[in-house]
Amino acid sequence: MLEIKDLKKNYGYFRALNGLTLTVGDGELFGFVGANGAGKTTTMKICVGLLKADSGQVIIDGVNTLDGGRKMRNKVGYVPDFFGVYENLTAMEYLTFFAGTYGIWGTKSNSLCEGLLELVNLSDKKDTQVDSLSRGMKQRLCLARALVHNPEILFLDEPASGLDPKARFELKEILKNLSGMGKTIIISSHILPELIEMCSTLGIISHGEMKFNGSVEDAMLLSKGKVSVEATFAGETEKALLLLKESPFVTSPEAVGNKITLGFNGTDDDAAGIIKNLVMHDIPLTGFTKKNENVENIFINIMEGNEGGTAENADANVQP
């Protein structure tokens, strides 16, 4: 169980984390979502002891781990967003080295490393030089590396970036597998639909603060009623725009040609009301399409915080 409480981190005068609070339960697959520069990597580095927080607590299994120490390092595994591999080492030697860093040597280390290579489907690359592996393979090797000491919590910083769909699928399967084995996994990513598919809980971070922390279902619920709508007209688009602007459920309508895109945060009845209103004013409405499947948009709204009305509402809903 990982608990982060009121974590603060400044880089010089830049506040990267501003009272970040977050809880991840045992065995959860936690998706950590945020825009570039939101503070995901910073948070993870603090959790694995690579950065010192200015204040706050990181509690793993009830123990505050911010002082670092070997005990804490034995509990967490970390796959950084950028990582190098050593030249002149084979995949097997690479893993053996890291087993050695945890004091595992000899036959025990051999069987462990072979098992891990199998787990990440790299058994056939056992004797390949690490620097000649493809990006996806390196990623998987690094995942295996993070598992040599059988950690309770795994931190993966954008593990899917730079991978092709097949490699991503493989990675996802491996992660689900690991999650099934009872490991707590924290994944940061930009690719939201994938996270939603895979994760049990989500955390959304923006400007160093958590905007949302809860189950994926809750996140989906939260996104209900905040949809973008595309309405098409056979004419009189300007008149329609004026009418739409009057509606309290419509935000930032924009006309492009005979198409109007708008943010909509009402119920289905409200939508029907708007359509009825348009038709009553003799406006030739030809289409009215809701796009609430587009999770990306919703999350962008949440992440961007207080830009635009929709997002403001979202903020109000999200605050715990």
Place this chain on the structure above:
Amino acid sequence: MQMPTFNLKNAVLVKDMQVRAKRSNLPALLFIVNMVLSLVATIIMIVINARLVTYSNNSNDHLPWFFIGCIIAESALICLVIPIISSTTIASEREHQTLDVLLTTSMSPFDIVLGKYLSCIAYVAIMLLSTVPALSIASIYGSINFFQMFSILLVMMVMAMFLAAFGVHYSVSLKKSNHAVVMSFVMTGVLLGSTIILVMIAYGIINAIEASFELKYGYTGTPYVTPDPSIFLLYVNPMCTIFDAVGRIVGFKFVDDYSLHTTMSITGMKTVIAEVCPHLSLDNIFVRFWTLFSCITQLVLSWLLLKSAARRLDPSRAKIRHRRTKNAGKQS
């Protein structure tokens, strides 16, 4: 059951040795080192032959020069090799983005620093061992026995360990490996050269003070201030240690007659050096056991340097970042 193996084996050391062994530059280095020694021996032989022709001197006095020449050449090679290999250790991990991962493992920062350090030392030890055959022949000619030769090898190891500690230290504190290499070379130069100059300056200043005291209060027979303690600054000069160790084996008389002094006198330092050189006041115990005490000093300093490097590497202390933050605060 596992704990003893863990304590004995350092994964970073094992890995670095593995990588070094795989790279082709180790045989190349051994070859170059031995070539240099052969070259030095050849040159000495040519010089001796020429002298024999000129002076028809049949004594064997000059034969230790084979040994001395090899030691000087080997020490010079250590001064060249150690800063390069030691200062790239941690910095290159950082550049390859492998350092972060290493820091999250169960190895403490000190284990990592020590592993890196020992891998450099092992590299130099292999280099020194490879010169044993050549050095043995040179020793036989100079009537130097095995234990004397071995003791000089040990002193050179201490020199390598001392210089490597600086290299590793800079490797941690400077972000780029080429900066670290430059700084280690500068530091090597400071240790070998500037310490002598500093002692000379100290002698000059303190002697001047003494002279002014004598003018003012009169000459009493015992000096008011003595510059002698400043000589112990040279404890950190590995070249002085080697000079002392070699001098003890082949005889200072020899070293004075044939040329360490002559070499120095070319630079016009002869008189001052004569005052500064360790063997000139042999009655002091710290001077009599110069080699031993300076080796201990250097090893202790190396240990402290490694400790401070480990401290800097430790992210949970974050010393560097804090300092930077403070500076940023002051500027604006």
